[in-house]
Amino acid sequence: MNRIAVSPSVLQWARERAHLGIENLAAKFPKLLEWERGESLPTFKQLESFAKATHVPFGYLFLPEPPDIPLPIPDFRMLENRQLRSASPDLLDTLYAMQRRQAWLREARLECEAEPLSFVGSARLKDDPAAIGREMRRVLGLGNGWAAGVRTWQEAVSGLRNAMESLGIMAVVNGVVGNNNRRKLNVEEFRGFALSDVYAPLVFVNGADAKSAQMFTLAHELAHVWLGTEGSGLSGFPGVFPDGGVVEMFCDQAAAEFLVPETELRLHWQEARRDDAPFELLACWFKVSPIVIGRRVMDLRLVDRQVFFDFYEAYTRQERRQKQEVSGGGDFYNNQNVRVGRLFAVQVIRAAKEGRIGFKQAYDLTGLNGGAFQEYARRLGMELP
Structure with missing residues (x-):
């Protein structure tokens, strides 16, 4: 069986770039640690599977060293x-x-x-x-x-x-x-x-x-x-x-x-400050995180820094214990209203309907294929032929 000579550092880069540990891939690639140490080599088919698992372009795995892939936009993180x-x-x-x-x-x-x-x-x-x-x-x-x-x-x-x-x-x-x-x-x-x-x-x-x-x-x-x-x-x-x-x-x-406009916050703070959980109370009013409220109240010097930081530490500890709310459930087509957006979807559907773009391009732009694209168009009130 032919083995492919690949750079161990490139394999490690591909895995780490995908935020995966050795243990995450061990079941599918039991010799991955040996590959990364240069002690053994993968087959062509194994390398193809590895590229798919780590979402890396297959050709990158044949480079002598890890590539530098710059972000296409400025990074403020x-x-x-x-x-x-x-x-x-x-x-x-x-x-x-x-x-x-x-x-x-x-x-x-x-x-x-x-x-x-x-x-x-x-x-x-x-x-x-x-x-x-x-x-x-x-x-x-x-x-x-x-x-x-x-x-x-x-x-x-x-x-x-x-x-x-x-x-x-x-x-x-x-x-x-x-x-x-x-x-x-x-x-x-x-x-x-x-x-x-x-x-x-x-x-x-x-x-x-x-x-x-x-x-x-x-x-x-x-x-x-x-x-x-x-x-x-x-x-x-x-x-x-x-x-x-x-x-x-x-x-x-x-x-x-x-x-959280300053004038509106100051007005409601007079009543909220008497509550046992003032930050949470105002968070429900403004529909933002209690931490945003707490930070805003502190910045406006309505509470001192220690009050806010005591709350911040307690709240973040509680948040870590709770299951994080994750998007992705619910009705598939309702999800498209936020994943694609009506503004963009209507423009693409109209262009496809009028023949200005092909349906394949419309599928690529929206991430919806065939029947899913047709059904979403119908739910937006735009029947397709």
Whole structure:
């Protein structure tokens, strides 16, 4: 049986890039540790299976050393003052898919002679981020108390997404790669990203995160769109004091004012402060994480730092004990409303219906094939021949 000479370091790179341990692959590749040590070699068929298991292009495994695959957008993620350089196949595949969607929609809008969206790139880093947060809220048409008027975090996320899409922003929330529930996105790797463009801006939120956290990420990435090309990039903002530089700080502050306006918070704090769990109470009102409320209250000097940090430590311990809320369940076609988005789906379906693009391209753009594409079009009220 022919064995293939491959670099042990490339095999290790492929495994680690996919965030997999030896134990995760041991059942399928019992000699993987020997391969990585250079003590034995895989067969061609084993190498093909390994490439599929680690989501790495097959040709990469024949390189003499691990390749450097740069992120296609700026990286604002920071951890302990270190910029995170690596990107998993799941993240990269998601980024590439969103870039393809954006490029297609941009061309479609240009062909229709659409006007550029004036709010994209309307902010500058020298601006007051709180003022930008208020302007974002005004443009989206969200008045005071809008989040308190909906029952659940899910409805609040949907309401914010719909408001963004009504402006022409593709707002995608997904916790997996496409529709592959076996490839879950890692919240510890990234929370979201923004692809700014004056014709087809796109915001992506990691749907594996809790719904209350998704609200903040949506607003944070929306601030990136307001900054335009100087704000396009990948966000992680781990911890309670993210250190992603001036861009991330600006977007955090704009998002905080957008979701939890200072005047509204001060008004409700007078009553909430007498409650046994004031941060949780206000979190239900504003539909954000209690940590966002606590941090906002501390920043406005309504409580001292020790009160907030005591709460933060207790809350995060409790959160770690609970099962993380993961997107991916529920009705498949309802999931497409957030994984693809009505704004984008309607444009693609209409183009396919009118013969401006082939159905294969429509399937590739939406990630829906054959009958699934037809059924989703029907549910959107767009019957196909």
